Amino acid sequence: MKSRFSGMMTLLLILALVSGFVGCAKKADESVVVEPEPTGPITIEFWHSMTGKNAENVQLLADQFNGTQQKYIVTPVFKGSYSDSMNAGIAAFRANQAPHIIQIYEVGTATMMAAKGAVKPVHQLMKEYGQKFDPAIYIPTITSYYSTSKGEMLSLPFNSSTAVMYYNKDAFRKAGLDPEKPPVTWPEFFEVAKKLKASGMEGGFSTNWISWIQLENFSAWHNQPFGTKANGFEGLDTELVFNTPLTLKHFETISQLAKDKVFIYGGRENKANPLFSSGQVGLHFESIGGYANFKNTCKFDFGVARLPYYADAPGGAPQNTIIGGASLWVFEGKTKYEYSGIADFFSFLSKAESQAQWHQNTGYLPITTAAYELTKSQGFYDKNPGPEVAIKQLLNKAPTPNSMGIRFGNFNIIREIEDQTWEDILGNKISVKDGLAKMVSEGNAKLREFEQLNK
Amino acid sequence: MSNQYEFKSRLLPYLLVLPQMVIVVVFFFWPSAQAIWQSFFLQDPFGGRLIFVGIDNYLKLFFDPSSSYVDSFQVSIIFALAVTSLSMCLSLFLAVQVNRKMKLSTFYKTMLIWPYAVATMVAGVLWLFMFNPNVGVIAWLLKHQLGIEWQHLLNTNQALLLITMAASWKQISYNFVFFLAGLQSVPADLVEAAAIDGAGPVRRFWTIVFPLLSPTTFYLLVMNLVYGFFETFPIVHQVTAGGPGKSTSILVYKVWRDGVINLDLGGSSAQSVILMILVIGLTVIQFRFIERRVNY
Structure with missing residues (x-):
């Protein structure tokens, strides 16, 4: 009786171990990227650090984008403070589980830039996926913070x-x-x-x-x-x-x-x-x-x-x-269908209506001049003169290397x-x-x- | 007759301890090994580049004054000793007071034990609210009633005092419970016999009760030092964030800050290796040398 019991235990343990290893092996297989034609809508994971009202507005933008088309679903995920989220992103990247988009605070910019092979520059993404992308529509002091010295945008300014x-x-x-x-x-x-x-x-x-x-x-x-x-x-x-x-x-x-x-x-x-x-x-x-x-x-x-x-x-x-705040970075190693969705989402975020809504609801600055003009024409600054002072301060003169x-x-x-x-x-x-x-x-x-x- | 149970199968005992061993290896040995490995490298957080720097990370900690590691060591020791002595003395005093027959003793016990249910982080927030130099109630009273300028954001001694008070307050309940239990197991006849022999209350306490409490005291000493060194992170994080300057940046706070916030993986790993050695050393010393002198 006893020996049979121990035999059974042994068997169970071996089974558990073996299935564990098989599980691991399977996971490793999945990371090999073959790009099959997706059947359903593609999920785009978006890690952010916004809380309270700002988090609601991130969700609102995602819902609005998801409502405009059927191909992609952007899912915002709150990952804690800026540094928590950045750490989670780094850990996820090292484990081949990186999200598609991650919000990184301005002090992390150089670290992200230096992470060659980890991030896909936004200007490249927009070009490859055929988006109309004109860097001139953005407010220069805001985009320059996240661009190379040649003016190539590396990440999309989000909350500035x-x-x-x-x-x-x-x-x-x-x-x-x-x-x-x-x-x-x-x-x-x-x-x-x-x-x-x-x-x-x-x-x-x-x-x-x-x-x-x-x-x-x-x-x-x-x-x-x-x-x-x-x-x-x-x-x-x-x-x-x-x-x-x-x-x-x-x-x-x-x-x-x-x-x-x-x-x-x-x-x-x-x-x-x-x-x-x-x-x-x-x-x-x-x-x-x-x-x-x-x-x-x-x-x-x-x-x-x-x-x-x-x-x-x-x-x-x-x-x-100069600005502070955070921008959106895109990770390397995603499929072309996913990148196409991210590019669509970024174009949506850059629209004057999206930007004006984000600006007016959260108090962060709009990233395009069109959104600023739209907000002005809507009479927002008559009741809220503060934000316009900030924008004018940013636009005071064309930025110099300093x-x-x-x-x-x-x-x-x-x-x-x-x-x-x-x-x-x-x-x-x-x-x-x-x-x-x-x-x-x-x-x-x-x-x-x-x-x-x-x- | 042997009390030992013998397994029929030779494999089974190993298999039975295997889950525990897996946990220990995965969660203790593997990360420790990784920390030791990483401490010899300069590393890009994304894992792209790895530059071998030998023991540079360690040398920097001890010989580069800008790392302030030696200061961090000092303040950790002062802080842990202060928390341990303050919370143990106060809780022993309270336990002795409550251990007498009196009205409302259950009520007092409850009131003294409840802070233990407060999460350490929340304890930090509570104390910070009271002593916030700008909006804190006690800071206001100190300033307007007693004329003491409370500014722990800039005054190192006040900052250290504040985190010591917060950390001790949180720990008093724990010590109190153990001391009270210890006091209740002191045989009443011994104390009575001493009383008949003419020993006063103070003498009865120091010659009979206190020595009999020594196992409890020893246990609490170990626990409080460990608490002061390693578990007070949330209080420092919440109340001073290591400031003013770096003056309350205790070892566990510094290792977190350098690794998680500042992404200096090599330096932070070197610090955790040192912490590991410290913990091992402390444990050995405490159980080898101090425990021998304790009467069980």
């Missing part, structure tokens, strides 16, 4: 934003300032901030995204190089050069104002928002993507204005600001170094001058690592 200044109009009135005249230059700005503090506010101003707004956008807006080689667009041997006298002056002023409690530090990323929405500071820097959020949370009248600049700076400020965008490998670490060092400066652990030098030297070391790996 830029940095603007928010100001509390009620607080302006209380401090005896004209609410329709926000400060235009930095010296004016600092004066206004001091007056707001003197009028009884907790502080004068705060900022989110110190790296993105006060360094990257600050450089572009003043038409100053952030890094050599056109901010990395023209080569991996780029080096950070932002520790100029201009940046030094700017940071020294802010850190001095921090000691006087005119500047209040609210944390990394967008953690400083509550300082503005709770009325503790009257001036604040944040992405235009936060506009809808402030409309919901601020119990006061606020306005949106362009970023201030130093009028005496070399380079001819104001130039134009203001097309930033193309750095290990960009996330570089921003992290900047954020951390900025905290050390404010915490009086390091001087502004040494801090900026540290950001540049440690950042350059990370750029060299990336170069070593990708040359």
Whole structure:
């Protein structure tokens, strides 16, 4: 009896193991691409990181596209935060299970570009699959961020934003300032901030995204190089050069104002928002993507204005600001039927109606000038003047090599170094001058690592 | 007579442990081997390029000041010791207080145990809300009632204090349950005999109760150190994100940040190999040397 039982167990276990191996073998077989004529509609998987209302709008776009034709079904899948999703995409690619489309944040751009053999450039996809594709319809400052230095679009801009200044109009009135005249230059700005503090506010101003707004956008807006080689667009041997006298002056002023409690530090990323929405500071820097959020949370009248600049700076400020946000990348190794569907979907996304709807519902910027004109003709900006300020800021001048965008490998670490060092400066652990030098030297070391790996 | 059961088939015992072995190999040995392998390379996240760099990744951790690995080591040790001592002392004190006959003791017990049901991440959020320098209730009270400027986003000591409090609060319940159980198994007649001999409550505690608690204390010491070192990731992630600067970037937080967010697979693997050695070392030390001194 016992031996029979053990025999049966053995048999079962062997069976389980064997079937497991067969299962694996079968999977490996499937990855060999033969391209049979598809019988039913083709599913196109679209991984994204949008939450809440923005996620609903991604679904809405997919539903609208799916409703216009029978051949393809685009399925948006939420994959967590930007970094989670990027990691999931990388893992999936390494396991031959990559999705068709993945949304990648702007700091991942150079990493995706360097992943040769993993991604299919959008300009190539659109050409191969016979889509009418005219790069000129897109807003140049937005597409340049995701294009080669020759202007070939590598990924499709999806959700784009830029940095603007928010100001509390009620607080302006209380401090005896004209609410329709926000400060235009930095010296004016600092004066206004001091007056707001003197009028009884907790502080004068705060900022989110110190790296993105006060360094990257600050450089572009003043038409100053952030890094050599056109901010990395023209080569991996780029080096950070932002520790100029201009940046030094700017940071020294802010850190001095921090000691006087005119500047209040609210944390990394967008953690400083509550300082503005709770009325503790009257001036604040944040992405235009936060506009809808402030409309919901601020119990006061606020306005949106362009970023201030130093009028005496070399380079001819104001130039134009750069974007943040994410773009859509297409993975290699899909069938031609699938690519044809992705190309159709991208054409649909680029239509003025789709873009205008996305722009108006989410607050992200439209990627084509036609969508901007359409939104304007619909009267959207009469009720929501904020987003138009951002678009005009982007379109202020044709982008120069200093203001097309930033193309750095290990960009996330570089921003992290900047954020951390900025905290050390404010915490009086390091001087502004040494801090900026540290950001540049440690950042350059990370750029060299990336170069070593990708040359 | 032997108590051992002998299998008739020689193959069967191996087959019976096979599932467990498969799990251990797939989920422990295989990833560990991969981490060791990867730690000698510079690697493109997509797996396209692999450059052998020898022990560069390790050297960088210890000799390149910009990696701040040594600082991370220091802060992890300080943090783990602080969490362990704070949560163990407080919970022992609370357990001794509750272990007396008194009204509402069940109520107190329940109230003291419930924080354990709070997920570590949520505990972090709770403390962050109270101490948020801009909108936190306690931060506001400290500033406006006591004149203490609470700014853990820039003040290293405050940041460390905050994560220590949050992590300890979460762990007190766990320790409390074990200490209470330990106290209840201390024989009442021993304590009474000492009382008759004229020993006061403090002396009774330190000479009778505390030594009898030593197995519990030892067990908790191990568990709390492990908790402080390896399980407090969610609190750091939620409350300080390693800041200000890199001052609260403990080892487990750093290894995650460098690997998952910054995609530095080689450096992150080297860190995890070091962590692995650390865990093995800690376990050996604790069971070889400390356990011998404990009275069971």
